[in-house]
Amino acid sequence: MAISREQVEHVARLARLALSEEEIERLGGQLGAILEAVSKVSELDLSDVEPTSHPLDVVNVWRDDEPRPSWPLETALANAPDTEDDAFRVPPTGAARSEA
Amino acid sequence: MSWEPVIGLEIHVQLKTRTKMFCACEAGFGADPNRRTCPVCLAMPGALPVPNARAVEWAVKLGLALGCEIADRAVFARKNYFYPDNPKGYQISQYDQPLCVGGRFVVPGPGGDHEVGIVRAHLEEDAAKTVHVGGAGGRIGGSAHSLVDFNRGGTPLVEIVTQPDLHSADEAKRFLQLLRQTIVELGISDAEMEKGTLRVDANVSVRPAGSDELRTRTELKNMNSFNFVARGIEAEIERQIGVWDAGGEVVQHTYDFHAATGELTARRSKEEAEDYRYFPEPDLVPVEPPRELVDGLRGELPELPGARIRRLEAELDFDTALGLVTSGRDRLYERTAGDRRAVANVLMNQLAGAGVDPDAVDADELGRLIEARERIPRAAFAEALAKAAEPGFSADPYLAEEALADTAALAPIVDRVLAANPGQVEAYRGGKEGLLGFFVGQVMRETDGKADAKAVSELLREKLAASR
């Protein structure tokens, strides 16, 4: 089952991957073949089956609302590619937040 | 054509837990940037979330206060999108198995109660803070860039979604005010829009009055006070009506309302094509709130402001009831004995002016003061109210200022005056009824002017007549 170029581009955009032309073709082709193979799951009629999200039957794992020491600033920023005024610096986002 | 607005609200409440939703960093304001972070809220490779038990409890409490069903099984879900303030590249939220569903929130109004359906309430984590700096209009010579502070990232939020049951900006405002007060009284959040601990987005559409169709709705964001929410909604209603009236069609868009200019600006539509690809959060196990916990929390719920307004409405009137409850004076009202109207009046007017904390006022003493209000000099009454919240406050000194009208107390004084002035008594009885004023004056002198003239006159007449 081939996956269309538009679909490859759409998915790459959602996943924030700036694919080259060559990648779109090559990876897109491979993706099509893989999708075909995994589509096999739809051969089964599982309308009466519950999905499994967690392998273990565990519920209600949580912690008390007790603070623990946070990282010092230097530690938080230790691996940062770029910082300014104690914050992580990134190129401008432009638009307002797209979010919750 | 007349139009009916259809409004639904999406509200985010930031819980004032001590720690964040999924890590043990301290939550709250005031720290310098990036001082409240850890591998989890910074989304370092390999970090994993662990839920805050209190946040779950408080979300259940809020759900109960909204009349919701608490789910037997609630599941966290990942909401996937990229933004600098969203370090994992997904926000842990809830999707098709939220903690609370199907509630109703009654908003008492001047024209009667208005029931607003609550679709759901769920738990999620707050984003970090991105500040846009520099560029045109920014620092001189600085190119535009963004700075990210992760202190806020991970703070617990409860998201509440209402049914589109609101039909005017005013209704929306009333709803929000009552909701806010309810949340504050539950003790789970300060819920202040200006501080961002309460956030409101509105979904607005209009329809021909009387119909029940649902037309295309738009989303309004960026309003950080109840007034701005109301104004933003009004502006959008007007805009939509204009579009329909001109023969056009309203297009689904997200708008930011700019309070300063009253303008609505549409966000780039590219943002709206986002597909969040929700799926159950594999790093977290489901939450199955124990029945005892839920029942316990339900039993602990105080009588909420909405219910109190409706109850007081019956013995007063809507505006007074609303005023008492929203100003936080209704508890005092109920603790204070006396004529309901009189008490309500004093609480809403003079006590408000006195600026005291209603919860610290001694209700018994206040009751005595209010009862004697007509008989005490105004200045004394005001002074008494101003001190009414002080520890050990007593109404006595102020009541002593009360014009003495108590017959039992006055009688001996009147007797003394009569006994001391036998000549005048005879003359009065002989027909000189003008002498009454003399006797009144004498009694007044005896009581340092505190006697109630009317009561004294009557008592004198009685006694002067009787001894014949």
Place this chain on the structure above:
Amino acid sequence: MGGGSKVTVVDTLRLTAEDAAGLLEGRELSAAELHRAYLDAISERDGELHCYLRTVDAAEGDGVPIALKDLVSTRGVETTAGSRILAGYVPEFDATVATRCRQAGLPVLGKTNMDEFAMGSSTENSAYGPTHNPWDPTRVPGGSSGGSAAAVAAGLAPWALGSDTGGSIKQPAALCGIVGLRPTYGTVSRYGIVAFASSLDQIGPLTKTVRDCALLYRVVAGRDPCDSTTVEVPPVEIPEAEDLKGLRIGVPTELNEAEGIEPGVSEAVGRAIELARELGAEVGECSLPRSVEFGLPCYYLIAPAEASSNLARYDGVRYAIREPADAYMEMVERTRDAGFGDEPKRRIMLGTYALSAGYFEAYYGQAQKVRTVIADEHRAAFEDFDVLVSPTSPTVAFELGAKTADPLAMYLSDVLTIPANMAGLPGLSIPCGLSDGLPVGLQLIGPQFAENTLFRAGHALERALGFDVVPERYR
């Protein structure tokens, strides 16, 4: 020579972790000397094999040194998960398993090579070059824990930790002729482990012997408050018995007769099963009707879906590499394109697709249901059997480059290890013989929390088989 100084020659090729512990306890050499012995072996043999991405010079701890797969966060030591996108990333915290090793006094020898983000079955997907199989360097060691497996097999580490999502411990253990355990899901903490697929990833031991495996499992296993998906484990029993009396062994037809299993592999496994009978086990056939046929597609929907989300945090904002750009989104896209290799890109796109609007139900949603079916089938089988056996890998180690052109061909390497993983079940691979001079692995699968049963069965078989874990070319 003065009184008492004895030079102990350490044969790292032969030394088990238990042996090494004995030497340390008997003060025959110090931890520093032991550590040095391995570093020397690494200098000697790792140039050819490339098991290690980096080594740690100083021995911190007085116990038996250990190699850690490079997706285990180690404070102060670069951790790349085999990817370019994490080049230069130095964690400021330890993974829980690293902490537990440290607390047990085990010095870290180094970080081992792996398929990038644990995505692969040959370690050829490492951004830092492949690892070579110590039995035949023209062949792959398996993956994704190829570096760890090869290091143990080549005597470059007494033991190691790897990770297993679709078979990434079991399969390289099989291809390198050593022991590997993929534990019950939830028994070993994932905190600090660079995540691939959250509901499948598990950290586990790679060792020369089953006893070593149990010993290392005991060090790392157990509930971690930092990982909500972990639970307490039953006390670990270090195996001693050398018989299999009373053990019921099931041989699932579909696992043992799957397409692509080499005859030499079947034979070696068949002989091992016979040996099990001789040791007193009751052996019978059973069936997992749909688990094998649908296991692979199920895995290759769920794992990439979770991965697509887990890998979203690699955006150039807070750590590691960043590509220059004028705007944030461009920066993110370029960084990810430059930093990820082909396999992560494929899986991210596949996963994104499986989760996207309109496709969720048919793909991810359906796969989650298939997962239930697989778990149910295994549960049914375990009503009649204590352990299920099969080959670990359909083939022995294949040549470098043999499967890199076709992703699907590579995915088939996992066809036998995946089904048990989908059900969260533990699996032990032990070497059971050779085929064409290359190791064959026997997979033992148990119900949840049955590690002790696996250790018992594995140990008895290991003793009876007498397989020499030292690659022939080093003897």
